[in-house]
Amino acid sequence: MKKKIFLHIGPHKTGTTTIQIGLKHNENMLEKHKILCPNTGRTSQQSVGNHNLAWVLLYPQIENFNPKFGTWDDFHNEVINKPKAKKIIITSEDFSSLDLNQISHLREILKNFDVKVILYLRRQDKILQSTWVEVVRNAWTKVKVESFFDWVDNNNYSATTTDYLSIIKKWETVFSKEDLILKIFNPSNFKGTLLEDFLLSCEIKINKIINPPNANVSPGVKTIEAIRLIKANLNFSEFDRKSWNFLVECITSFGDKYDWNNSKINYLNKDLSEKIMNCHRDTNKIIAKEYFQRDCLFKEDSIIENSASKFLFEDFSKDEIIHLFSYLLTRIDQKHPHIT
Numbered sequence: 486m487k488k489k490i491f492l493h494i495g496p497h498k499t500g501t502t503t504i505q506i507g508l509k510h511n512e513n514m515l516e517k518h519k520i521l522c523p524n525t526g527r528t529s530q531q532s533v534g535n536h537n538l539a540w541v542l543l544y545p546q547i548e549n550f551n552p553k554f555g556t557w558d559d560f561h562n563e564v565i566n567k568p569k570a571k572k573i574i575i576t577s578e579d580f581s582s583l584d585l586n587q588i589s590h591l592r593e594i595l596k597n598f599d600v601k602v603i604l605y606l607r608r609q610d611k612i613l614q615s616t617w618v619e620v621v622r623n624a625w626t627k628v629k630v631e632s633f634f635d636w637v638d639n640n641n642y643s644a645t646t647t648d649y650l651s652i653i654k655k656w657e658t659v660f661s662k663e664d665l666i667l668k669i670f671n672p673s674n675f676k677g678t679l680l681e682d683f684l685l686s687c688e689i690k691i692n693k694i695i696n697p698p699n700a701n702v703s704p705g706v707k708t709i710e711a712i713r714l715i716k717a718n719l720n721f722s723e724f725d726r727k728s729w730n731f732l733v734e735c736i737t738s739f740g741d742k743y744d745w746n747n748s749k750i751n752y753l754n755k756d757l758s759e760k761i762m763n764c765h766r767d768t769n770k771i772i773a774k775e776y777f778q779r780d781c782l783f784k785e786d787s788i789i790e791n792s793a794s795k796f797l798f799e800d801f802s803k804d805e806i807i808h809l810f811s812y813l814l815t816r817i818d819q820k821h822p823h824i825t
Contacts, residue, residue, distance in 0.1 A: 495578025521570035525555035539579035607670035708740030
């Protein structure tokens with residue numbers, strides 16, 4: 486009998502990091518239940534995310550992929566050395582970025598397994614807001630970042646990660662409709678916590694699990710605006726990723742200290758939410774009818790009037806700017822004196 490693989494493909498900003506950290510916390514218990522979360526492809530000791538296995542398919546010649554984290558040959562060897570494992574969980578949000586040829590290649594790699602593909606779908610307006618936050622914070626994005634309102638407008642209120650129908654159809658073409666497990670990312674829909682909901686999707690029921698805190702939580706509006714403004718004025722060609730991540734950590738820490746992060750970002754008022762969701766209305770309806778047998782993909786499609794955050798450079802007080810840069814200079818001098 487073929488071993489069953491549950492291939493969790495994200496996409497980005499649908500709780501993937503929380504799931505991956507949660508699986509790490511429960512790894513020993515899962516192994517006792519004959520469930521393998523492969524070491525192969527992991528890029529962090531805190532998470533089971535098998536990102537390197539996605540990267541080797543996406544861009545083997547680019548710096549992201551590193552053979553030391555493990556290849557698909559290493560994965561097959563690991564499975565051979567774990568003969569008691571009946572189910573295998575492979576997880577990386579970057580799998581959702583594969584094109585049709587890359588998915589076909591993956592299908593060939595996993596031809597000796599029974600593969601089920603798990604995909605969480607989240608409202609596109611919330612996805613775009615979370616994506617913008619990551620674009621601001623992430624060291625990989627080295628271009629000047631506009632305000633959320635300009636960014637979403639310049640991207641026509643959509644992104645490749647929000648085109649769910651395209652993602653679904655690519656995977657369905659290579660695998661099958663029956664091989665896809667589509668889930669709605671909404672805490673009110675979860676059976677228990679997000680991790681518990683995910684495990685049930687993998688046909689795994691364990692009475693006592695360790696639930697992780699939510700990962701990648703967005704900071705407050707002042708904190709993210711400070712990060713954005715500093716990033717926009719850096720020469721990234723002379724700035725390495727480790728230094729940038731340290732700087733983001735310092736600004737976030739300052740935000741915690743001065744209560745900037747008590748209220749989380751919300752740039753989505755009713756009008757903006759409607760613009761974004763209307764751009765995805767037709768494809769969402771197709772998904773709702775074909776895969777959920779209903780008219781609306783998201784039950785909360787009726788948009789509630791929200792109080793949107795609006796904050797610009799001139800809204801900082803002089804004291805806030807002075808205190809922030811004093812704090813940053815002190816931290817940099819203590820930990821990273823090479824940063825100039």
